[in-house]
Structures are given as structure tokens and as C-alpha cells.
Amino acid sequence: MTGEAPQNCVAIVVAAGRGTRAGGALPKQYQLLAGEPVLRRTLQLFASHPDVTAVLPVIHSADSGLFAETARGLPKILAPVFGGATRQASVRAGLAALTAHGAPDAVLVHDAARPHASPALVARAVAAVRIAPAAIPVLPVTDTVKSLDAAGQVTGTLDRSILRTVQTPQAFRFAPLMAAHVAAAAAGVEALTDDAAVMEWAGHPVATFEGETTNVKLTTPEDMERAARAPFQDLADVRTGTGFDVHAFGAGDHVMLGGVAVPHAFGLVGHSDADVGLHALTDALLGALCDGDIGAHFPPSDPQWKGASSDRFLAHAVEKVAARGGRIAHLDLTLICEAPKVGPHREAIRAEIARITGVPASRISVKATTTEKLGFTGRREGIAAMASATIRLPWEEDA
Template sequence: MLCAAIVVAAGRGSRAGGALPKQYHSVGGQSVLRRTLAALCAHPGIAAVQVVFHPDDAALYEAACAGLAKLRPPVAGGADRQASVQAGLEALADLAPDIVLVHDAARPFVSQALIARAIAAGAEHGAAIPGLPVTDTVKSVDDAGLVSGTPDRAGLRAVQTPQAFSYDNLRAAHAAALAAGRMGLTDDAAVMESAGHNVQVFEGEAQNVKLTHPADLARADAALTPRLDDVRMGTGFDVHAFGPGDHVMLGGLAIPFSQGLDGHSDADVGLHALTDAILGALCDGDIGAHFPPSDPQWKGATSDRFLAFAAERVRARGGVIAHLDLTLICEAPKVGPHRDAIRACISEIVGLPVSRISVKATTTERLGFTGRREGIAAMASATIRLPEETLPEETETP
């Protein structure tokens, strides 16, 4: 049987707060709508997905659906949910599916198993909805807020989506409701009931929650964001001698000076030390392993490329840089006047707030090669956070 899905995404979601409709809020790095669409598009039993959206959200929608298969061109929704679903049903007329699922855009946790149960139940019964037993006591109240009754919760169900129906029957039921002026029905089961159809309830899922309020979005974001419990620190050290030139590169900043620094690249001791600190925290070799001085392509290269590379290695592992600390060791030039500019340069290279970047300077009290003004040294530390790895269990050697 041919099955299509309608995703209702035209609402404004004002209760969720913020400038965006709730279906375009980011949870775990992706929009709510994209997560919902990806789940439906991934199911082999669904041939096509029809989104009903608000035309004002066209740019947001295009970003949310980029790269997803099975999506038909979106259609504009109506004044309420009932009208929006009817618009989606009419848009599917050329496909004429046997079964249609209707799903809320704001339910991104729908599982493949629940989708499969919905398709099967819709095919068997012609009208089926997922539901959960009500565990709280429910009260009826009057306009004054006084309790007027206590329904038996044994006969109550909290209803979810996707709801599954015979396409022809649901389309006819919507047309009949419109003709009779029965408007404001809050789900498609109610539309089918109004047309005299029986609606079967099948097992829903507790995690298939609808995101409505700001707290719902916050909980969803926390649930979908990996826990970065593997905290690591690495250190780096670098030295470059003075040579001919009229400036030195320190922390990505060109500082006017009577000499330059000798090196295969631009000899930025600060960025080299930071690069090694990050690579050290990753246990990923050192700067020489990734950018060997024997390779002519790195002759004169700017060191921001090295540091950006190391930062990207952290992101590729699903981690973040939490803090960078750089100490420059030299008698001259004076670093203090340039400290904030250096921090800003590093911030731009690694994508870390300036508040998480420390730059300090010291001398060796005229001792050693830096004290004799023969060059500059740098020490750095990097703190990163990675997702906790599951380590293999140790086995005893017999």
C-alpha cells in the first residue's frame, strides 16, 4: 500500500517564545523540523512527505529540508490546524496514496518503530491514532475553576501523532466538515469521528513528546546534545630565534620590531605552542607531524592555518575547546600593549570567546637565550572537552 505523510508546520508556536516559530528552533544542533522530517523520510514505508508551512518561513524551511529525499514541494497552511491538514491532503491528490500519516512538526522524537505501527494500524483499521494511558488523575472544571467531575482515567488516553488514515476517507471527512461548518477540530481523529468513522487507538511512545513551551525546547536540546564529560588538557612549547626583518608574528598579530623570527613558516611561536597544546590534548601528534618543515608547501605559511586545523580536529571528534592559555617569554618586544589584540586574533582563528583565552608575557630576568635577546619562547596549555568514550573491557590474561 502506498503511504504518504503530511507534516503540519504552519503554526507560529508563540508559546515556545523567541523570534522563531518553535519548529525552527535548534535542538541538539538541528532544527526541530529537520529532525522530524529526517525521521519520516528515513522510514522505508513512507513514499512521500508533504509539508504544510507558512510562506513567511520559506528561507527557514529551505534550510531545514536541505538534502532530504521524499519531500514534495511545500504548500501554504490555513488559518488553523484543520485547514492546514486539508491543504496537505489536496496537495497529495495527484499521488493518491492509500494511507496518509498526519504528524506534528514539533514531535521530533518519533521513532521508526512508532511510524511502522502507525502505518500498519492505518492499513488495518482505516483510522488509527497512537495513545498513552493517562497516569495522572484528570478533573473537569467549570468556568469558575471549580471541579465539576472526575473522569475514570482507565478510559482515557493521551493522544499523539502520527495519526494514520485511509487517504480517501480522511480527505472526504475534511471536505464534509468544511461543508458543514464544523471547524476548529484539534486533530484528524476528531474530523474522522465527526464523519462517523471508528478510530482505533494503538500504542504510542512516552518519548514522542510535543515541544510546546521554552522548557520543552530546553529539555530536548539537553537530551540531544552530547555530554562532554571527557575533560583533557594538553601543553605546548615552541622557540624561534631572531633574524632579519621588521616585525614578529605573535599570536596571529604582526608586531613592528627591529628584527623578525626565523622559521620555515611565519615562525609564530605563540600559535605554534597553542597548536601543539590542542593536539596534545587530543593525543594527536604534534605540529611537526601534521605540517613537517621538510614539506615545501609550508614554507612561509601563516600559522593561523595550523591552529585552525587543530581546532577543527577537536570539532571533528564532537568536542569543544574550553580554554586556552598562552605565555610569551621574551625581553622584547613588549607584549602588554598588544595583549588584547592577540587574544582577539586567537579568538577569531579557533572560534572561542575572548573570555576563554588568556595571554600573558614574562621575561627570564635576562637569563638564557631569551634574556640575551636571541629569540622568543612560548608555553601554552589547552583544555578541551570531548564526548566520553566507551573503553573496551579489560580481559585477564590466563
């Protein structure tokens, strides 16, 4: 595989710990940051990354219900595996599960409690494992480092030029990492704190690549407080996009509105399922990205989209935002029609949009209005929708 992109790269997200030092009623990976669990943000990073084939979560056996709710609606997520008493045992359980289902070429191992890793860091990890059997993200040590004795007295000053702090995701070719874990377990070696140490113990060279100062592991209550403020603070490029869509009524007994089947005397006519709400939201996100429109990405002339569920279109736009290292801050949808009545279905529509996008429902607005019986919507000939999307991206200077 040297020099070639891994054909099959799976991310193992280690989320089996209890995280008691972080405080709170829940394990830290399930605590909320900006309205969503830490673990969901971590899973979404890998689930939306084009270089990652699948995501395998390793969780605590007591967290099945929490995990199911946290991961709901995310793509590429494999059935979770229960972890062990140590981090090393948890990763080994994940590797064994992958072996049972057909070993991938490469794996990325990432801590669930590092929710601020970027898509660019994941891409660097995948690139590094093309040329090395093991590679880890590192940062230079900027503070002076002292060694101490048992009494807390300084015994020396270390040369920080040869020291690095280590992060995740760590990247490995699957076969040597699996063999190293099996050998370490057989030898009774269970206290190694990361997978690079397992590979070092087995005699493999470990390469490095550039880490990120923002890729902090959440450990203490203070970390959690800082992280609660962090999701948007480094995304200085704030953009708003708008979208508009319309479909005429035709034969049918329901219409799709925002991913929800709403009973009606008519259906909507379109190449896909004619969901005006999701189409408008998709265009709003693509507009904020300056990345064309829904027709450019899913042309109606292509037969594969005939009758397609529109949640695929919106999920695609969401992945585009994530691939740019961005986040969706707010979605606003207005449905324009005389009938059917939207009000009784409003909360179901918000919940479905939240499921598709991974955006908390508290950041999603759904409204409805009429045109006072004027125009084609007033004559009950169809439904229109307009939407706006606010996203935040890392700042990039214009080329």
C-alpha cells in the same frame, strides 16, 4: 487494503503554526535542538523510514526561505504546501495537494513540533492503517483527572481507565480522510483539533495503537529547554566504528574528496566516483552498526554502481542508523595525500558531509596529513582516507 501494507504511504508534516508560546525569535519548528532545527529532525525521521514513500511539509507562507534551508539535502521531500488559518485547514491543503499529484493509499499526519517520535512508532502507525481506516497513538492517563466548573471548583472525578492522551503520527487511509475533511469544511466545522476528530465527526471508527512517552509536543520555553537536552539522553548504546579506503591516481582533472570536486592533475580510479573520504565514512557508520561494509551493500561487481556518486553510499548508511532509532553524534575524517592540498577545501567538504548526513557541521571534523613522502601516498600514487563515526542507539539487551 485491509491486511496489506500500503503501497504508497505519504507523511504530511504540519509546520504552518507560529509557535509563539515557545518563545524565541523564530517559530518553534525552526529553533535549534542540538545544532539542528526541530523541523529537520522531524522531516528526517520520515524521510529515512522505509515504510514512507514521500514527505509533504505544510508550512507558513512566510517561511519558504527558512524551510528551504532546513530541508536542504533530505531525500523524499516534496515541494511544501502553504497551510491555512487552522490546523484543520493546513492538513486539508496538504491532502488537496496530494490529490492533485495522484492520491496515495495512506497518509500519516504528524506535528512538526514532535521531533522525538521514533522509527518504531512510525512502523506501528503504518501497520495500524493496514487493518483500520484510521488509527492514532495513545497513552494511558496516569494522573487523577477532575472536572471543574466555571469558578474552578471540582465537580467530579473522571474514570481515567477509559481515558487516553493522543499523539501523532496519526494514520489514515487517504480517501476517507480526504472526504471527511471536505465534508467538514463544507459544513463550516473548522475547530477540530486533530484529524482523528475529523474522522469521528464524519462517522468513521478510529482505532488506537501504543504511543511513546518521549513523543512530547514542544509548546513552551520549558519544553524547548528539555528538548535541547533530549536528543541523546535516551540513546544509551554508544558505539564507534572506523573506516579506511584507498584509490590510485589515474587520468582526469579532478578528484572527489568528501563530496567536493577538487581540481588536480589526476583523477582517482574506482568503480564508483572513487571518493575515498565518503567511502571511509560509509564504512565507519556501517562498522558502528555491525552491518558489514560498503562492498557488501554496493558490490563493485554490480554495474549499476559504475561511476555512481558516493553520496548515495553515505546516505544509505545514514538511513541505516535512523532506521535503528539512532543518531550520529560525531564524524571524523582524515585524508592522507601529498597532493592536492586539502586545506583550501576543508570547509566545503565539511558542509557537503553535513548536507549528506544531516549532521551539523559542528559535529564533523575533516583533517589532512601526509606520510612524509613515504609509501604509495608519499610517492603521489594515490590517496587514502581513514574515518571514525560515533553513533548512539537505543539500548537493546543482547539476544
